Amino acid sequence: LALDPPRDDNYKVFLHVIKGWDEKWAGADGNPVTHDGRTSTWEAGQVYVDERLLDIPGEIPPDNYELELGWFSDTTGERLNIVAGDGHIIDNWVMLHRIFVDDNPYE
Numbered sequence: 001l002a003l004d005p006p007r008d009d010n011y012k013v014f015l016h017v018i019k020g021w022d023e024k025w026a027g028a029d030g031n032p033v034t035h036d037g038r039t040s041t042w043e044a045g046q047v048y049v050d051e052r053l054l055d056i057p058g059e060i061p062p063d064n065y066e067l068e069l070g071w072f073s074d075t076t077g078e079r080l081n082i083v084a085g086d087g088h089i090i091d092n093w094v095m096l097h098r099i100f101v102d103d104n105p106y107e
Helices: none
Strands: 011-019 021-026 063-075 087-090 094-101
Touching: none
Parallel strands: none
Antiparallel strands: 011 021, 011 063, 063 094
């Protein structure tokens, strides 16, 4: 749900498969909703649905990983902060889900 979309810039979505703070194994960054989606044209109160496909590389070791999600400026590349209801900054990404990569998923 778009609450108060900023008009000064367009923002892109990032979705990454990560292990810890320094290992990024896959990513799907880009415009939200459509290939040429522009958040500066979004209307408050509208629901926008964004779907992303992640290609997990074959050489990824079996282990637990996290899916991180967030937004960044199309102009500067700077990530947007996630702000709690009381106004304090939580971080600039959210952990969407934990996944387990198996070494042989067909067994």
